[in-house]
Amino acid sequence: MKLFSNGEIDFKPLTEYVNWFMNTNHQQHNLIQLPPIQRNAVWNSQQVEKLWDSILRGFPIGSFLLAPRAKGNVTRTIDSSHQFISRDDGYFLLDGQQRTRAILLGFRSESHSRLWIDLNPSLDFNNAEFNDRQFLFRLLTSYQPWGMSDRNPNDKLSESEKYNARTECFGNSIRYDYQVTIADTWPIRSTLPVPFDGLIDLCGGIKDQFRHPNWVDVLRLIPQRYKHDEKAGPPAHFSMIVDALENMLSFEKRNSRSVVFLIQQGTLPTPSKVDVQDPMEVLFRRINSGGTVLAGEEMAYSLLKSSWDEAYDLVSRIVNDKKIGYLFSATGNVMAACRIVRFNLGERDEPNPSVSNFRRWIGEKETGIKSSFLTEMKDLMKVHNGKSKLQNVMEKFLDLAIYRGGDDLGLPRGLLLGLKPSILHPVLIWLYRQEDTGEKSRLNVLRYLMYAFLAIEDASQVKASKRAIDVLRNYAGAFPDHNIYQTWIMEDLGVQMPTIEQFELPFKKEADGYFRSWKELMDGDNDVSAGFRQLFWHKKEMLLWLQRKYHSNWFPGYNPMHNDTSDTPYDYDHILPYSHLVTSGVSANTFCNDDKLNGKFFTSRYLYINSIGNYRAWPRWANRSDSNLCHTQKLRMDLMDERTDAQGLELLFNTNAEYCHASIIPPSDIPMWKEARVSNGNIRDWPFERRFAWQRAVESRVQFLFKLVYNSFRFYEWAESTQ
Numbered sequence: 001m002k003l004f005s006n007g008e009i010d011f012k013p014l015t016e017y018v019n020w021f022m023n024t025n026h027q028q029h030n031l032i033q034l035p036p037i038q039r040n041a042v043w044n045s046q047q048v049e050k051l052w053d054s055i056l057r058g059f060p061i062g063s064f065l066l067a068p069r070a071k072g073n074v075t076r077t078i079d080s081s082h083q084f085i086s087r088d089d090g091y092f093l094l095d096g097q098q099r100t101r102a103i104l105l106g107f108r109s110e111s112h113s114r115l116w117i118d119l120n121p122s123l124d125f126n127n128a129e130f131n132d133r134q135f136l137f138r139l140l141t142s143y144q145p146w147g148m149s150d151r152n153p154n155d156k157l158s159e160s161e162k163y164n165a166r167t168e169c170f171g172n173s174i175r176y177d178y179q180v181t182i183a184d185t186w187p188i189r190s191t192l193p194v195p196f197d198g199l200i201d202l203c204g205g206i207k208d209q210f211r212h213p214n215w216v217d218v219l220r221l222i223p224q225r226y227k228h229d230e231k232a233g234p235p236a237h238f239s240m241i242v243d244a245l246e247n248m249l250s251f252e253k254r255n256s257r258s259v260v261f262l263i264q265q266g267t268l269p270t271p272s273k274v275d276v277q278d279p280m281e282v283l284f285r286r287i288n289s290g291g292t293v294l295a296g297e298e299m300a301y302s303l304l305k306s307s308w309d310e311a312y313d314l315v316s317r318i319v320n321d322k323k324i325g326y327l328f329s330a331t332g333n334v335m336a337a338c339r340i341v342r343f344n345l346g347e348r349d350e351p352n353p354s355v356s357n358f359r360r361w362i363g364e365k366e367t368g369i370k371s372s373f374l375t376e377m378k379d380l381m382k383v384h385n386g387k388s389k390l391q392n393v394m395e396k397f398l399d400l401a402i403y404r405g406g407d408d409l410g411l412p413r414g415l416l417l418g419l420k421p422s423i424l425h426p427v428l429i430w431l432y433r434q435e436d437t438g439e440k441s442r443l444n445v446l447r448y449l450m451y452a453f454l455a456i457e458d459a460s461q462v463k464a465s466k467r468a469i470d471v472l473r474n475y476a477g478a479f480p481d482h483n484i485y486q487t488w489i490m491e492d493l494g495v496q497m498p499t500i501e502q503f504e505l506p507f508k509k510e511a512d513g514y515f516r517s518w519k520e521l522m523d524g525d526n527d528v529s530a531g532f533r534q535l536f537w538h539k540k541e542m543l544l545w546l547q548r549k550y551h552s553n554w555f556p557g558y559n560p561m562h563n564d565t566s567d568t569p570y571d572y573d574h575i576l577p578y579s580h581l582v583t584s585g586v587s588a589n590t591f592c593n594d595d596k597l598n599g600k601f602f603t604s605r606y607l608y609i610n611s612i613g614n615y616r617a618w619p620r621w622a623n624r625s626d627s628n629l630c631h632t633q634k635l636r637m638d639l640m641d642e643r644t645d646a647q648g649l650e651l652l653f654n655t656n657a658e659y660c661h662a663s664i665i666p667p668s669d670i671p672m673w674k675e676a677r678v679s680n681g682n683i684r685d686w687p688f689e690r691r692f693a694w695q696r697a698v699e700s701r702v703q704f705l706f707k708l709v710y711n712s713f714r715f716y717e718w719a720e721s722t723q
Contacts, residue, residue, distance in 0.1 A: 064096030498529030
């Protein structure tokens, strides 16, 4: 078959277009493929769901831009991450990849995503922005296996909704979404959901003529929990869906649902000068400017793929590596390699190179004295003896940085991913220069990473990484963590790491039971540690490291992928519940006739309730089951027989004392937490004894947590080497 026999435009029925991708026996199977410059899937749930609403309603979905693809071109199919040399002529899909992926998802489910449709939806959401749908689709993904909100497809479901669904589906055998596969789930926010690909198959699919589905067969596709009255018959909305499917699938009617093709005529010439943009790139950028825009790191990666055919496969090899793949995205790997190469060439470091600069680097020619940027990138990323040099460097990095179990100082994955990738690059560069693994410098590397996590704010991390790389140019041997730290402090990129005595300065004065104010804690006169204390006081993410031994046991198999770190199996749980101190519509009881002291308590309570001293990282299911219990009950402080506590047994606690240990509460502090209990059943009652005990408990725990970090990483060596 020849497209475009009548010029620059052509069209085919949507089902025929789908056949080209799904039917391996079709004459045009894989006629349309992707050029190296193309990305993988980037659409979100809302975009997929609304596209299918448009298709069923007969709305135009835009044209698909193709360019001639010759035999011998490097290409890949739309459902594969591997590139190959094309054996036949065909077409590159320059615009329409995301729509094509979404269309195919309606006809076939994937291991990580499946599209459902609600046969009896409620489409009135009291919000005009979300009332524009006639058909209510629900996309399930491996990240969100129960779907998204019906009112706003960009909103995630509450944890309680997902918890109830897991309990109904799996009992208590599965506690977390990362253990769930979409083959076993359904869209929670639906009235009568059915897998859309299954419904299409009942209607004849793309190979047979359309047939009206039997309601009994449809019922077999609907999850059992939704079959309230099987004798009631199909809802009225079902006939509307079937009519729309007939218009799309019927041999007689399907021309009303067509895909429109535009062609880029002729071969795009290769630019003759380094600073001239490649025509393919220009075209690709312009046609994608109205969709999910390709820019920055992604554009740089596309430039690399356009200049070097193997780049896509080599980067994909790293991303798909189970040991190191979670560390950086595809574009993140390219940026890491770029900084290593620029350092190795002795060039100025650019953490975020502009597209024009990246293009210029790629186009540079090799001289007799100096290798070119592209040559060095190839040397770094090409596979030698089973692995590329970049893979080896990343493996060395993770071997040094990641927690190894027990009392090891390594960082949990979740905490490591809390750092911007740019902060990791100096360590990669240093490792690239090492002949050994760098094990002797492991403490230095971990201390550098931990300080960056604690004391350098996100906005400063890119510049901080640049200065760290500058320091590396002048040092050899052990990783120069202290030299980097000193540079950061001199240039106000971070705050000074205090000694234990400096950190504890505000707590020398006895607690008063009305809580210390912000100024007393964070802004004292001549307090050099105030900046660090302010950051540490609120750094609840630090608990991932402090409780690492328990988390490694509680969440086996959990892999916090870079783009989904917000959907975790744990909560940051208030040890003393938030509602005990900050209540909705009701104030905590007052204590004395001194309005100033009462005001101090009411103002400072937020500072204490949201302090790292009152947080722990706790399994979500256990946190939910504790609900609003007093903290002494949550910590099982009065439990006489731990064998009767089902939660403790599942958490692998042998004694009730482990609740405090796992929560990083030292034994010496337990009496203070006990004294801060609810004494008369009224959680809002805060007599002096309770206020005084809890203030001391929070402050003591903050100091204890800092000491653990300070001594474990031997930050005192920095202070000693400065003197």
